[in-house]
Amino acid sequence: xxxxxxxPLPPGRHGFTREQVAHHQRERLIAGLASAVTERGYDAxxxxxxxxxxxxxxxxxYEHFKSKEExxxxxxxxxxxxxxxxxxxxxxxxxxxxxxxxxxxxxVLSFFASEPDLACLCLVESRGAPPEVSARFGEAVAELVPxxxxxxxxxxxxxPLPDSTEESVIxxxxxxxxxxxxxxxxxxxxxxxxxxxxFILSPYVGADEASRLAHSTA
Amino acid sequence: xxxxxELVAEHGYRDTTIxxxxxxxxxxxxxxxxxxxxxxxxxxxLLEVATERTARLVKAAYDAEDGPWTDKVAAALDVxxxxxxxxxxxxxxxxxxxxxxxxxxxxxxxxxxxxxxxxLRPGRELCSRDVELPETLENTLVGGVFWLVNLRLLAxxxxxxxxxxxxxxxFVFRSYVGEDEAxxxxxxxxxxxxx
Numbered sequence: 001x002x003x004x005x006x007x008p009l010p011p012g013r014h015g016f017t018r019e020q021v022a023h024h025q026r027e028r029l030i031a032g033l034a035s036a037v038t039e040r041g042y043d044a045x046x047x048x049x050x051x052x053x054x055x056x057x058x059x060x061x062y063e064h065f066k067s068k069e070e071x072x073x074x075x076x077x078x079x080x081x082x083x084x085x086x087x088x089x090x091x092x093x094x095x096x097x098x099x100x101x102x103x104x105x106x107x108v109l110s111f112f113a114s115e116p117d118l119a120c121l122c123l124v125e126s127r128g129a130p131p132e133v134s135a136r137f138g139e140a141v142a143e144l145v146p147x148x149x150x151x152x153x154x155x156x157x158x159x160p161l162p163d164s165t166e167e168s169v170i171x172x173x174x175x176x177x178x179x180x181x182x183x184x185x186x187x188x189x190x191x192x193x194x195x196x197x198x199f200i201l202s203p204y205v206g207a208d209e210a211s212r213l214a215h216s217t218a
Numbered sequence: 219x220x221x222x223x224e225l226v227a228e229h230g231y232r233d234t235t236i237x238x239x240x241x242x243x244x245x246x247x248x249x250x251x252x253x254x255x256x257x258x259x260x261x262x263x264l265l266e267v268a269t270e271r272t273a274r275l276v277k278a279a280y281d282a283e284d285g286p287w288t289d290k291v292a293a294a295l296d297v298x299x300x301x302x303x304x305x306x307x308x309x310x311x312x313x314x315x316x317x318x319x320x321x322x323x324x325x326x327x328x329x330x331x332x333x334x335x336x337x338l339r340p341g342r343e344l345c346s347r348d349v350e351l352p353e354t355l356e357n358t359l360v361g362g363v364f365w366l367v368n369l370r371l372l373a374x375x376x377x378x379x380x381x382x383x384x385x386x387x388x389f390v391f392r393s394y395v396g397e398d399e400a401x402x403x404x405x406x407x408x409x410x411x412x413x
Binding site: 041043127128129130131134138159162163164165167168169170171172173174175176178179182192195199202203206207208211 | 230232317318319320321324325328331347349352354357358359360361362363364365366368369372382384385386388389392393396397398401
């Protein structure tokens with residue numbers, strides 16, 4: 001797993017600098033794809049763009065990947081794994097669900113705000129890419145549903161929330177993040193943190209408590 | 219147009235070729251190229267037509283409804299969801315596949331969705347809580363509604379889309395009138411709009 005880990009990445013609008021990318025060829029190809037795709041869009045990117053950005057030969061590309069799509073999928077998985085790890089680390093010490101939501105959301109938004117290219121890759125390009133990639137995006141987002149559904153235990157009322165609550169909340173926030181990134185405002189994603197967390201928590205802990213938690217400095 | 223939407227819905231935008239389109243529409247290549255320089259421009263034109271039509275129908279339903287804002291939103295969403303059920307291939311082509319049809323299609327898709335946001339804005343007047351609702355709230359809510367529709371389209375459950383009406387209404391109303399009122403209104407209004 002460590003071999004596939006991009007590690008902590010420096011902020012940068014124009015992709016990865018050579019020194020900061022791991023020596024491992026696969027990682028360089030993945031990093032090369034990420035920067036090429038965010039610059040040109042998935043469809044327009046050629047193998048030449050990727051190998052040039054990665055500073056490896058085409059032969060080396062084919063040693064690792066069969067196609068642009070396969071490379072994209074690998075890049076997507078690496079970033080997703082990294083985000084999952086960040087979230088797990090952020091929530092691990094926290095006992096109560098609402099504060100776990102705060103910490104997890106902060107971790108995700110901070111990461112993408114500091115890595116606008118990866119925000120573009122994950123939140124924008126992955127939706128338009130080949131069906132296998134956009135399906136993977138859907139699956140990754142669906143992973144959030146059970147995490148949110150835990151919030152149902154926080155409710156003391158007798159009326160259950162609609163079944164689609166988690167999906168509609170998540171979908172709304174994916175859409176909001178998407179709009180920010182396509183407006184080239186990925187760096188401001190963490191400004192959305194209070195609104196995001198208030199929106200997520202509201203159905204589960206009530207509007208007033210959600211607002212209080214979202215705007216607390218805890 | 220609906221023939222092309224069917225092709226795109228079935229095969230995906232990428233795998234739909236001009237050859238398939240002309241064969242399906244029973245026109246010659248010359249006719250195609252007289253109207254469109256390429257597949258992307260053709261798709262964008264169709265997307266524009268479909269979007270205009272749906273937006274017009276939804277707005278008309280909203281305007282025609284005399285009741286309070288919640289009634290108007292229910293009428294609008296009833297039509298929107300109904301359109302997806304009535305024309306699942308078009309819904310699939312223009313909501314789902316549009317994201318794979320190039321950057322301009324993606325941009326137009328986003329803009330199209332956000333045409334519905336102003337219909338929700340008047341809900342702010344109903345908000346009794348002393349809080350400042352985020353500027354992005356309406357866009358966010360619209361995003362959530364379309365995400366739910368997309369999930370059903372992707373799962374091949376287009377026929378279930380209208381059944382989402384009560385949950386969608388509750389979702390939309392909640393930020394403005396609070397949970398209990400939202401649930402009550404949603405239930406009543408959805409019952410009045412049974413497909």
